[in-house]
Amino acid sequence: xxxTVVGTVTLLPALFAVPLMFALPDTGFFNAWxxxxxxxxxxxxxxxxxxxxxxxxxxxRGLVGWMGGLFMLVAATAILAPLRIGGFEILSxxxxxxxxxxxxxxxxxxxxxDRERERQAHLSxxxxxxxxxxxxxxxxxVGKTVLPxxxxxxxxxxxxxxxxxxxxxxxITRAMGTLSTSxxxxxxxxxxxxxxxxxxxxxxxxxxxxxxxxxxRRFWPGGGELRASDTWREDPELRLAALVVGxxxxxxFARHFIGAIEITLAHGGEGGARQGGALAAAWGGLFxxxxxxxxxxxxxxxxxxxxxxxxxxxxxxILAGLALMGGGVATTAGGVKLLRVYALLRHxxxxxxxxxxxxxxxxxxxxxxxxxxxxxxxxxxxxxLFAITLAVVVALVSLQRIEFESATILSVAAMxxxxxxxxxxxxxxxxxxxAGIAGAPWAGWAGLPDFTKAVLAGAMxxxxxxxxxxxxxxxxxxxxx
Numbered sequence: 001x002x003x004t005v006v007g008t009v010t011l012l013p014a015l016f017a018v019p020l021m022f023a024l025p026d027t028g029f030f031n032a033w034x035x036x037x038x039x040x041x042x043x044x045x046x047x048x049x050x051x052x053x054x055x056x057x058x059x060x061r062g063l064v065g066w067m068g069g070l071f072m073l074v075a076a077t078a079i080l081a082p083l084r085i086g087g088f089e090i091l092s093x094x095x096x097x098x099x100x101x102x103x104x105x106x107x108x109x110x111x112x113x114d115r116e117r118e119r120q121a122h123l124s125x126x127x128x129x130x131x132x133x134x135x136x137x138x139x140x141x142v143g144k145t146v147l148p149x150x151x152x153x154x155x156x157x158x159x160x161x162x163x164x165x166x167x168x169x170x171x172i173t174r175a176m177g178t179l180s181t182s183x184x185x186x187x188x189x190x191x192x193x194x195x196x197x198x199x200x201x202x203x204x205x206x207x208x209x210x211x212x213x214x215x216x217r218r219f220w221p222g223g224g225e226l227r228a229s230d231t232w233r234e235d236p237e238l239r240l241a242a243l244v245v246g247x248x249x250x251x252x253f254a255r256h257f258i259g260a261i262e263i264t265l266a267h268g269g270e271g272g273a274r275q276g277g278a279l280a281a282a283w284g285g286l287f288x289x290x291x292x293x294x295x296x297x298x299x300x301x302x303x304x305x306x307x308x309x310x311x312x313x314x315x316x317x318i319l320a321g322l323a324l325m326g327g328g329v330a331t332t333a334g335g336v337k338l339l340r341v342y343a344l345l346r347h348x349x350x351x352x353x354x355x356x357x358x359x360x361x362x363x364x365x366x367x368x369x370x371x372x373x374x375x376x377x378x379x380x381x382x383x384x385l386f387a388i389t390l391a392v393v394v395a396l397v398s399l400q401r402i403e404f405e406s407a408t409i410l411s412v413a414a415m416x417x418x419x420x421x422x423x424x425x426x427x428x429x430x431x432x433x434x435a436g437i438a439g440a441p442w443a444g445w446a447g448l449p450d451f452t453k454a455v456l457a458g459a460m461x462x463x464x465x466x467x468x469x470x471x472x473x474x475x476x477x478x479x480x481x
Contacts, residue, residue, distance in 0.1 A: 001135040027436035039064040041464040044183035045419025049440035058186035062173035069180025069332040076330035077222035078138040087329030145221040165198035183297035214294035216328040237338040245289040252285030292322040295334040297420025316425030323418040334417030340379035347376030385467040414459035
């Protein structure tokens, strides 16, 4: 079934590319396939200019991205969870035991339990081929529980945006792009960075609330083994996300505020910083912080105003860092994922405590011990694999005549499935390739050579499925099962 996941995000876009090929005959199959890979992996990067695409293609791109988000929500618990990959390995029981009722390895009871397991049949035995164990049955069962909530939230957001003034096409694509975290929009600038969205800040407040499910699996059915706390207030992913978004919003506000003061002093100190500009900068930092942390990539309508108020350019490094951190495990978000970052932070905190008090005993209960030990180790392994893969992608992209800074941003945007990141950071465009008359090479993607596009498409797929899942395909035990 893991091979099915890889085949879905690789081969299914070829079928989805057919409408794009008929509507844009000069674009070619490869560019159409690349566009659909970007949509299905919820990356949201586009080769085309929004003004030159007809409305049905915008709707089709948004729908494919929406289906990609649904597919990952279902596949996470139906396929990845039983294999203990995709983030589920962080809280999985070590040694394959249930700690609440079983003994540590080496004890008399543990030896007796091991002998009992040896007498049991293998998982390939017909006795285990029940409906609950069948992968197809799991996918259908999980899909029936996730789809109503996923579709209901999308419908609710669509209606709210319509009530706030968005047109039908803009409202539905923004609703689908929010729930799937694809960031797909029919507008030239995502989420209206130039005040072209009728719903304005009110619409962004609603979108802000609907982005919260991308921070934790707690908001979706299934994934109960990922719950490291009994209540959502103590959820490590939500608490870490609140801390990161708050700190980033404060840092961006301070950055814009200081820049505005410098501009005011340069003009003779007339009037000081305006309160309206300060509030716009605060909201722009808060919204963009959550947007890029969930790898959606929406830009606030106040973002451009905040930059004009302070006279500063876009803080691309901060936005890229948020995208690398990513959202919740087993959600539609990409990146390294919050739970892995939290496990590494807890492990670092414990190591610092041991330096001060070498004989201290770490608390936190069963989940705390697991996060600091096995969880932190596996999180570090994933982080190193992610970093190595990113370095390889940057090196392959840099083989062409592309500046290193642009190659790095494009690679980060592809690996974290945050396509709009390339539009939020100034890039040096490349004109080595073409996507047809509707292409937008100045946006950073369409002008790339075909080899570079293929590398970045592969990075989107690896980033969506995760490196550990790809490596699991080479595990002989997986194929024996």
